[in-house]
Amino acid sequence: MSRADCRENALERLCTLLGDRCSREAAVREARAGDASWHSGPPPDVVVFPESTEEVSAIAAICHDARMTIIPRGTGTAVEGGVIATSGGVCLDLCRMNRITAIHPQDRDAVVEAGVTRKQLNAALLEQQTGLFFPVDPGADASLGGMAATCASGSAAVGYGTMRDNVLGLTAVLADGRILRTGTRAGKSSAGYDLTRLLVGSEGTLAIITEVTLRLSRLPRAIVAGTCAFEQEDRAVAAVLDVLAAGVRPVRMELLDAVQMAAVNAYSQLGCRESPTLFFELHGGPAAVAEQAEEVERIFSACGGFEVQHATEQAERDRLWQARHDAYFASLALRPGGAGYVTDVCVPVSRLAECVRRAREHLQHTNIPCPLFGHVGDGNFHVVFVIDPHSAAELAEVRGIQARIVADALALDGTCSGEHGIGLGKLDALEQQYGETLSAMRDIRRALDPLGLLNPGKVLRMPE
Amino acid sequence: MSRADCRENALERLCTLLGDRCSREAAVREARAGDASWHSGPPPDVVVFPESTEEVSAIAAICHDARMTIIPRGTGTAVEGGVIATSGGVCLDLCRMNRITAIHPQDRDAVVEAGVTRKQLNAALLEQQTGLFFPVDPGADASLGGMAATCASGSAAVGYGTMRDNVLGLTAVLADGRILRTGTRAGKSSAGYDLTRLLVGSEGTLAIITEVTLRLSRLPRAIVAGTCAFEQEDRAVAAVLDVLAAGVRPVRMELLDAVQMAAVNAYSQLGCRESPTLFFELHGGPAAVAEQAEEVERIFSACGGFEVQHATEQAERDRLWQARHDAYFASLALRPGGAGYVTDVCVPVSRLAECVRRAREHLQHTNIPCPLFGHVGDGNFHVVFVIDPHSAAELAEVRGIQARIVADALALDGTCSGEHGIGLGKLDALEQQYGETLSAMRDIRRALDPLGLLNPGKVLRMPE
Numbered sequence: 001m002s003r004a005d006c007r008e009n010a011l012e013r014l015c016t017l018l019g020d021r022c023s024r025e026a027a028v029r030e031a032r033a034g035d036a037s038w039h040s041g042p043p044p045d046v047v048v049f050p051e052s053t054e055e056v057s058a059i060a061a062i063c064h065d066a067r068m069t070i071i072p073r074g075t076g077t078a079v080e081g082g083v084i085a086t087s088g089g090v091c092l093d094l095c096r097m098n099r100i101t102a103i104h105p106q107d108r109d110a111v112v113e114a115g116v117t118r119k120q121l122n123a124a125l126l127e128q129q130t131g132l133f134f135p136v137d138p139g140a141d142a143s144l145g146g147m148a149a150t151c152a153s154g155s156a157a158v159g160y161g162t163m164r165d166n167v168l169g170l171t172a173v174l175a176d177g178r179i180l181r182t183g184t185r186a187g188k189s190s191a192g193y194d195l196t197r198l199l200v201g202s203e204g205t206l207a208i209i210t211e212v213t214l215r216l217s218r219l220p221r222a223i224v225a226g227t228c229a230f231e232q233e234d235r236a237v238a239a240v241l242d243v244l245a246a247g248v249r250p251v252r253m254e255l256l257d258a259v260q261m262a263a264v265n266a267y268s269q270l271g272c273r274e275s276p277t278l279f280f281e282l283h284g285g286p287a288a289v290a291e292q293a294e295e296v297e298r299i300f301s302a303c304g305g306f307e308v309q310h311a312t313e314q315a316e317r318d319r320l321w322q323a324r325h326d327a328y329f330a331s332l333a334l335r336p337g338g339a340g341y342v343t344d345v346c347v348p349v350s351r352l353a354e355c356v357r358r359a360r361e362h363l364q365h366t367n368i369p370c371p372l373f374g375h376v377g378d379g380n381f382h383v384v385f386v387i388d389p390h391s392a393a394e395l396a397e398v399r400g401i402q403a404r405i406v407a408d409a410l411a412l413d414g415t416c417s418g419e420h421g422i423g424l425g426k427l428d429a430l431e432q433q434y435g436e437t438l439s440a441m442r443d444i445r446r447a448l449d450p451l452g453l454l455n456p457g458k459v460l461r462m463p464e
Numbered sequence: 465m466s467r468a469d470c471r472e473n474a475l476e477r478l479c480t481l482l483g484d485r486c487s488r489e490a491a492v493r494e495a496r497a498g499d500a501s502w503h504s505g506p507p508p509d510v511v512v513f514p515e516s517t518e519e520v521s522a523i524a525a526i527c528h529d530a531r532m533t534i535i536p537r538g539t540g541t542a543v544e545g546g547v548i549a550t551s552g553g554v555c556l557d558l559c560r561m562n563r564i565t566a567i568h569p570q571d572r573d574a575v576v577e578a579g580v581t582r583k584q585l586n587a588a589l590l591e592q593q594t595g596l597f598f599p600v601d602p603g604a605d606a607s608l609g610g611m612a613a614t615c616a617s618g619s620a621a622v623g624y625g626t627m628r629d630n631v632l633g634l635t636a637v638l639a640d641g642r643i644l645r646t647g648t649r650a651g652k653s654s655a656g657y658d659l660t661r662l663l664v665g666s667e668g669t670l671a672i673i674t675e676v677t678l679r680l681s682r683l684p685r686a687i688v689a690g691t692c693a694f695e696q697e698d699r700a701v702a703a704v705l706d707v708l709a710a711g712v713r714p715v716r717m718e719l720l721d722a723v724q725m726a727a728v729n730a731y732s733q734l735g736c737r738e739s740p741t742l743f744f745e746l747h748g749g750p751a752a753v754a755e756q757a758e759e760v761e762r763i764f765s766a767c768g769g770f771e772v773q774h775a776t777e778q779a780e781r782d783r784l785w786q787a788r789h790d791a792y793f794a795s796l797a798l799r800p801g802g803a804g805y806v807t808d809v810c811v812p813v814s815r816l817a818e819c820v821r822r823a824r825e826h827l828q829h830t831n832i833p834c835p836l837f838g839h840v841g842d843g844n845f846h847v848v849f850v851i852d853p854h855s856a857a858e859l860a861e862v863r864g865i866q867a868r869i870v871a872d873a874l875a876l877d878g879t880c881s882g883e884h885g886i887g888l889g890k891l892d893a894l895e896q897q898y899g900e901t902l903s904a905m906r907d908i909r910r911a912l913d914p915l916g917l918l919n920p921g922k923v924l925r926m927p928e
Contacts, residue, residue: 106709106814151654162652164661165629180901186810187842188626189879190615190665192886192894192923193905197628197661201654207904218711245570247682288752346650350570378651415653422656430656437644440671440912441657447911448904459656 003067010066014048014090017058021049021096032073032083032091036140036328038339038389039081039424044071044091051096053171053179053210060208061177063090069453070175072204074146075117077138079328079342080423082150082203086457092208094145101211105130108216109168109185114145114209125216132216135160138419139325145209150421151201155324158377159251159283160217162419164200171211172199175449185213198444203421204455206448220283224293225252225317226310228300233257233276233360237353239303240278240376244349246299248292252281252321253377259334260327260371267330268323273306278376279324281317327373331384334369338386341398345409346380346418358408359383362401368394380418406432422459430459467531474530478512478554481522485513485560496537496547496555500604500792502803502853503545503888508535508555515560517635517643517674524672525641527554533917534639536668538610539581541602543792543806544887546614546667550921556672558609565675569594572680573632573649578609578673589680596680599624602883603789609673614885615665619788622841623715623747624681626883628664635675636663639913649677662908667885668919670912684747688757689716689781690774692764697721697740697824701817703767704742704840708813710763712756716745716785717841723798724791724835731794732787737770742840743788745781791837795848798833802850805862809873810844810882822872823847826865832858844882870896886923894923 001009014022023029029043050056063070069089076083085091097113100121104110105128112121118134119141125132138147138154146152148170153162160166169183182195199207230236233255240253255278256264262274280296282289297308311317323330332340347355356372363370363383374381383405385398406416406429416422416429431438442460446452452462465473478486487493493507514520527534533553540547549555561577564585568574569592576585582598583605589596602611602618610616612634617626624630633647646659663671694700697719704717719742720728726738744760746753761772775781787794796804811819820836827834827847838845847869849862870880870893880886880893895902906924910916916926 104812104814106705107812109812151658153652153654157652162654164652164658174904178900178903180904181898182901184810184877184879184897185812186844186873186878186882187813188617188621188628188810188844188882190617190626190808190883190885191879191881191890191897192665192902193670193908194615194628194661194665195901195904197658198908201656201658206657221711241570247685285752285755287755288749291749291751344654346648346652348568348571348573348649349651350568380650380652409650413649415648415650415655417655418650418652419654421654426655433648433655434645436642437646437659438656439642440638440644440659443911444657444662444908447907 006066007068010062010068011046013062014046014059017055018048023047032076032093035076035078035081035083037079037081038341038387039084041084041086042088044085045088047091047093049093049096053173056092056173056208056210057177057179059092060173060175063453064176064451067451067453069456070208071455072149072208074115074143075140077140077142078146078150078420078423079340080420080425082421082423082458084424094143097210100124103128103130104185105132107185108132109213110216111211111213112144113211115143117141117143118147131219133219134214135217136163136166144212144214148200148209148212149202149204151419153419155252155254155375157375158253159249164197166215167196167200167212168215169213170196170199170209172207172209174207175451175453180207183213201421203423203459205445205459206454222286222289223281223283223317224289224310225281225320226308227272227277227279227320228305228308229273229275229277230303230305231275232304234353234357235304236276236278237356237376239300239305241349242299242303243296246295248295250280250377251283252279254279254324254373255376255381256327256373257371260331260373263330263334263371264323264327267333268326270323279320328384331371331386335386339389341385341387342420343383343402343405344417344420345405345414346378347409347412347414349379351412351414352376352379355408355412355414356381359405362404366397366401368398379414424458427461470530471532474526474532475510477526478510478523481519482512487511496540496557499543499545499547500541501543501545502805502851503548505548505550506552508549509552511555511557513557513560517637520556520637520672520674521641521643523556524637524639527917528640528915531915531917533920534672535919536613536672538579538607539604541604541606542610542614542884542887543804544884544889546885546887546922548888558607561674564588567592567594568649569596571649572596573677574680575675575677576608577675579607581605581607582611595683597683598678599681600627600630608676608678612664612673612676613666613668615883617883619716619718619839621839622717623713628661630679631660631664631676632679633677634660634663634673636671636673638671639915639917644671647677665885667887667923669909669923670918686750686753687745687747687781688753689745689784690772691736691741691743691784692769692772693737693739693741694767694769695739696768698817698821699768700740700742701820701840703764703769705813706763706767707760710759712759714744714841715747716743718743718788718837719840719845720791720837721835724795724837727794727798727835728787728791731797732790734787743784792848795835795850799850803853805849805851806884807847807866807869808881808884809869809878810842811873811876811878813843815876815878816840816843819872819876819878820845823869826868830861830865832862843878888922891925
């Protein structure tokens with residue numbers, strides 16, 4: 001059978017398996033050509049909508065036989081091009097795997113299919129009055145499978161950790177259709193290799209995550225949230241370090257620069273002072289939270305902060321954090337028709353001030369809008385360049401600046417990606433970061449997917 | 465060159481490289497034939513004492529050329545036979561890699577060579593007045609490289625997590641001598657595959673860990689510790705669940721059964737009531753700790769606990785926890801000449817009572833001393849069978865009981881090893897736990913060590 005015949009035969013088998021959940025319609029394919037960033041590519045050849053792990057396994061086996069590539073996809077809210085079908089292939093859309101399989105309140109865990117979104121899970125936890133929530137909050141209402149695949153984190157990571165810390169186990173399908181069940185619901189385990197953490201952050205290149213077992217957290221008894229504006233950015237960054245050094249454990253600690261504050265004011269009608277601003281939140285018992293809030297205010301004031309604006313009601317807090325989480329869209333609104341190119345470095349907190357200072361030097365000569373903001377409580381920040389997606393010159397300019405910001409972060413003992421992953425956008429950066437260590441990553445990828453069928457072109461360049 | 469000549473040649477090269485840090489003396493080899501348990505085996509053919517990652521790399525390359533196996537070794541305090549040279553080979557003793565490379569107080573991390581022990585690190589952190597400590601506490605003064613290799617945890621894991629949660633990065637050497645540098649000192653990272661967590665718990669079968677970057681914790685401002693005896697074991701277990709359900713976050717929460725309490729009294733002169741007893745510790749701010757301590761006392765009392773005995777002074781607490789950590793040796797002292805065979809299952813806390821109840825059924829007919837104790841705060845418990853190491857009948861009996869306890873734990877959504885690892889002792893149990901998923905672990909091992917030279921026979925049976 002010729003390669004084309006073999007492919008047609010496989011597509012027929014997919015249609016037989018899935019019926020109208022296998023689509024070659026242009027609109028369906030084109031809706032899955034990109035992600036939330038400037039990255040774009042050709043649409044996939046076909047889109048499949050499995051409803052169970054067993055169906056994913058059957059799809060993988062069919063694709064394996066025909067040497068067709070598979071690009072797993074959640075909500076498409078990531079920004080490094082990780083879901084783009086660079087060489088066509090089968091887009092495996094997990095949105096119909098959206099059942100909450102089990103919630104175990106006593107053990108504080110939940111088992112969900114990969115397409116369940118974090119808001120969907122939190123709504124169910126609230127409705128069932130469990131007193132629990134899932135704390136990892138990347139802003140977007142992303143699918144939990146996608147969040148596991150990219151090791152998402154977001155604003156609450158400084159308090160509750162990242163997906164790495166909050167995924168207890170996975171069900172996943174290998175390129176040849178084998179089904180893996182990793183981890184356990186036990187609180188800890190030393191049983192064999194930690195495939196769970198290997199797959200968390202592997203961006204669909206080692207296996208297709210179909211089910212996730214998540215650690216839940218207790219809803220805090222008390223919450224204090226607020227904002228504090230500063231005249232100078234470096235003083236705001238210094239305040240973050242002082243807060244951490246004082247033993248305060250913020251749950252969120254975010255910096256938005258003056259440009260970002262203006263963008264957020266315009267987009268979310270926040271009415272804040274348009275100068276560098278820290279957003280923070282504390283969780284705990286009432287006494288502990290009140291004590292920590294006082295300490296935070298004292299430190300902010302000592303670092304030249306203006307008066308802290310408290311968000312005491314839940315509705316106010318929701319509005320505040322929604323505005324923070326919409327910062328990316330607020331940035332895009334600075335330039336109609338623009339597309340977002342986001343940097344995402346993370347450094348040890350002691351090096352954060354230096355990294356931000358150097359980034360400012362790299363940014364001072366560009367005319368492209370480029371607000372800076374991020375999860376400074378764990379040393380992570382972003383610059384969103386709002387580029388003209390049709391301008392090769394702008395893309396080249398931004399690539400140059402990103403390369404300099406990444407080089408700084410690596411020189412300061414940091415990482416080229418705090419939370420967005422590698423996708424297509426950071427292939428060079430990962431090579432700079434890990435050098436020879438990448439050879440072991442390639443060995444592992446080749447071992448689990450010898451034909452190179454899972455999300456090709458992402459994370460690592462694989463020699464033919 | 466014949467195989468024997470090739471081997472002699474390699475041994476000469478090792479001697480040339482290391483001088484008197486390469487030993488074939490019987491006493492040196494025999495001292496490294498076993499671990500702290502009943503497991504035993506032949507001594508290694510040679511023992512090498514590298515002093516740097518580069519030396520480990522050179523040793524690995526020499527062994528790779530000659531197809532000689534390498535068994536990495538820390539303090540030898542583990543209990544599943546993971547350091548036994550079942551087929552001879554080179555024992556790579558990391559005790560001379562004992563330098564603390566760096567301590568970064570602002571970032572709360574430390575970089576240490578693999579042979580540094582946890583007590584050595586904590587002494588340095590105290591001496592340098594950092595206000596920080598390394599919280600993972602398996603009892604033994606184990607090497608931090610060995611603790612990473614086995615994913616150790618121990619009594620403080622319920623509060624501070626395991627090695628998986630507290631290792632930020634590693635330097636490690638592959639079987640062919642390649643040097644890997646995984647992770648970063650940044651608070652979080654989404655850059656490529658998480659080789660750090662893959663190597664944590666891999667027991668020296670994927671790479672030789674030579675350096676570890678560790679997350680440190682702040683010394684608590686207040687500590688409350690104590691013990692509470694119960695008439696009935698099941699009520700003590702119920703009290704643990706109630707404490708967790710009440711939102712109390714104990715740092716340690718341990719159960720010792722009546723036999724274990726008698727053993728501990730005899731070994732450590734503790735003078736406690738010889739009935740099932742919970743040991744606990746709380747860390748935090750003074751108000752929060754006092755509030756939680758009251759809640760704990762109320763719950764213990766409601767579950768039929770006797771009066772809580774507080775350990776208010778540091779010296780008292782040290783004595784209490786030393787006694788707890790010596791529970792294994794206290795068990796061995798029940799039978800002079802006996803050797804320890806330890807079970808180590810962990811289940812979701814909601815299933816702990818059931819798992820302990822079933823274990824009691826399996827234990828009721830044996831005459832072998834078998835105290836039960838463990839880290840019940842995270843659903844982890846041990847039974848130490850003190851066996852006659854020369855009795856095949858006793859070994860067979862204990863193997864049977866262990867198999868039943870493991871089967872129960874797996875049926876209750878748990879794991880066959882909470883913290884001791886697989887080594888030689890749990891090969892069958894791991895197969896029962898993971899089934900087909902083991903094939904992916906084998907693929908990874910084969911990819912990183914195609915010749916099967918690193919710690920052969922441990923964790924996974926590898927088909928020829």
